[in-house]
Amino acid sequence: MASLPRSLAPVLFFAVLSLYASVPSAASSDGFLDCLSAAIPKQLLYTQSSPSFTSVLVSSIRNPKFSTPGTVRPLCIVTPTNASHVQATVVCGRRHDVRIRVRSGGHDYEGLSYRSERPEVFAVVDMADFRSVRVDKAAATAWVDSGATIGELYYAIGKASKQLAFSAGLCPTIGVGGHFSGGGFGMLLRKYGAAIDSVLDATLVDANGRLLDRDSMGSDLFWAIRGGGSLSFGIVLSWKVKLVPVPATVTMFSVPKPVDQGAVDILTRWQDVAPALPEDLFIRVLVQKEVANFQSMFLGTCDALLPLMRSRFPELGMNRSHCKEMTWIQSVPYIYLGSSATVEDILNRTASTSSFNKATSDYVLQAIPKDAWTKIFAWLAMPNAGLMILDPYGAKISSFPEWVTPFPHRDGVLYNIQYMNFWSATTNGGGSNQARWLKDFYAFMEPYVSKNPRQAYVNYRDLDLGKNVIVGNVSSYQAGMVWGEKYYKGNFKRLAMVKGTVDPEDYFRNEQSIPPLVASQ
Template sequence: MAAMSRSLALAFFFFFFLCSASIVSADDSFLQCLSASIPSQLLYTQSSPSYTSVLDAAVRNPKFLTNTTRPVWIITPTNASHVQAAVLCGRRNSVRLRIRSGGHDYEGLSYRSERPEVFAVLDLVNVRSVRVDAQSGTAWVDSGATLGEMYYAIGKAGGQIAFPGGLCPTVGVGGHFSGGGFGMLLRKYGLAADNVIDAVLVDAKGRLLDKNSMGSDVFWAIRGGAGESFGIVLSWKVKLVAVPPTVTVFNIPVTVNKGAIDVLTRWQAVAPALPDDLFIRVLVQGQTASFQSLYLGTCDALLPVMRSRFPELGMNRSDCKEMTWIKSVPYIYLGSSATVEDILNRTISMDTSNKATSDYVRQVIPKDVWTTIFGWLARPNAGLMILDPYGGQIGSVPESATPFPHRGGVLYNIQYMNFWSAGGSGDAQRAWISDFYAFMAPHVSSSPREAYANYRDLDLGENVVGAGGVSGYDAGKVWGEKYFRGNYQRLAMAKGQIDPDDYFRNEQSIPPLVSGK
């Protein structure tokens, strides 16, 4: 009787196991795999109470809060072993990962998909250390840190060191560096990516690699070539740059009625040829062009340069604001009342949605065209233009030195942006950008019409995934050569070396080009 009871018990257990196993989906298998290596409090499913708040915390564009494919899981690792486990579990269970550092991806591809897809988001919000070595002039910066957090740490470490990254303090380091990254120091010190000297990468096999072990082609690729295509960059070693104890900023608005068209026409030739210490960008909105500048020096030194090189702007001593470099960071982007501590704030206003795209200008746009452009900017539902001058250091680097190819011969970059209320459709604003972009075609670069990878725009093209589950090289060229010109093929070959199965994939990731195939 006891033997029979044991037999019945074993039979029941076996039946229960089979039934349980039959309802354990691949989704459950992935979660079980993660749970073996990652604490449960770092894992979120769609049924988790905190799922929505964790996912939406770093969404920077309200239009992506609805009507999009969301991740089935969110993973918030705190160290490299968690990231390695996520990759290995993902590969084992056919679950792809999308990598989010700051959430500023213009198309939201770090946390959403344009197509139906089962995927997880690896959110690096807890991988955000900044370790500055002022003596060696270097820093290790984790991908989940924001530019503001990096700048703050650099400012605390010394008054005469800086880093040439972008303006927006809430942008995540990981995406910014991997797309190139430029800001007010670009004419003096080039891109953020130009100043990366080492990195730590988790590849599609779960290996932890540095500059030497990942190989020269992959290290070249992640510095401006869409780093999320090649793996997960956990940390970057960067070279810090020297700045004087006093820098000077100014912001001079000029309306059309006060000669903005003439001043802007002249700016195109002047700004890229100024001394490298002087950067003057332009924000063009409505009927006003605002000339915003950072000069690495005092007002007394700046005034004679402006009077001799760009007198049309009419800059004078009352326009000058002198301060330290670290104080210029919040002043330029957040306004005159902002403090250095404000750049540590990771939240942004979610009142408006937006759409953006970009161009590069290699020949001066004539005055009569600028007259027409201001007509476009006066239309209902019009957006704005941001013009960033090149020349200087960024133009002295060969196109092939990094994946970022927009170097010699570029006068300036244009970013087009438009905004609408968070609850609105944005149809009219998107139509304005599309029509204005078409109008600008004869006046910007061509063959290819260049674009900046960090101003990602899916209207430029999307990958086509073939029968083998791998993105096609030729379809990728449609958008890839706009971002990377002649460097696109080398990027695809680097992808073929480290991720030939295209595990790290999104709508505009680099497709693999494998030798012999």
């Protein structure tokens, strides 16, 4: 039987800090650090003068362009190991006017969990040591702390059972906290939906430093944290998730198709086929230069997959030689790390940080015509070009109403597009050519993707879609609509109203956090 999350274990809430509670203090960095020092063990607190400050700061920065000189750095980093440390940081921050940013894995595409685009004083709560995973095999549930990686969650599930899984992302070094807060989808999305569709409970520290669970936070706040983006409503410490059944054998395949072997025709056909396939079959496409690589997971054996592919997608030419049978947990390293990787490799929390990168996203509601795909491949063959990743929707992820969680990309979506480009620190032009290609390609794609709004996925965060504007010391709702309706469609207003209820002073904020909207507005 799994234990309750440690964040709900009996907590002695720092007696020293309570002495400060009735005596308001002047806002100052020194006062904030003194307040923290009174409540948190010194080995968990790294100030800018600490010898290990820089190494801790860069430990989970996944995009090195956000660790260059000139980046606004935090005043300090707190590495909590229990809920009271997080509560103390919030209470001290509110008292001394120091804001907080929170990171769990550092994969956020704009680095907003550890940097600011504004010259402001802020602290980082780094959840890397808050990473327990507790699996209850009999109940098919798990409690997972926000600082655990997806790889650590998957590994714990795989150790408990070869026929249980969880529907979340591909990259094993992604932190659970950020991933879940935006939706979280991967190769089981057509069978079981997004990660947030299987969240049963959560524990959270709110803007007043209170520790809440599903019952005490209320239905609106519980709705908001399941897809409403990271650090808008509080700091989620742990998540209770429903695990899902998988067969003892799954089949993987990867079939690359260059343009001169019919990639344009096959991709054109894929758009209609992939979202309509049986829910046990997921076929994504990575498109780079002049090659479309069709990558698949089938929840079953090769013998069962082959006739399905022959009848539904013969254009791909998939055959028995492409089949790789394995357990679900073995598929995790296989699809992301390669055929030589082991299950233990998904426990490695480090990720390559050698490449600078930029990304954005789209949703496709109507199949892109063949002649447009010819032009797309011409774009991808240009100097300084990036890549596209296409993830098909349909089946389970599309069966939920748009409003059931803040994540609205459901019925009617054929597939998601992620655009990415990469460069190194020594690239001529400092990456400007790669960034320009991405911007221009995104503009080219406008006629072929969703409209009014042009939808985007919040976990592929892009500040070029818009940024918050501070008016009267709170984020403007009107300015937030510019980017917010792209991520959340009609759910954005409800998210802002929840924010206006639980954090009306907008303490938890960043450049794309949900702005508060109060009922009188």
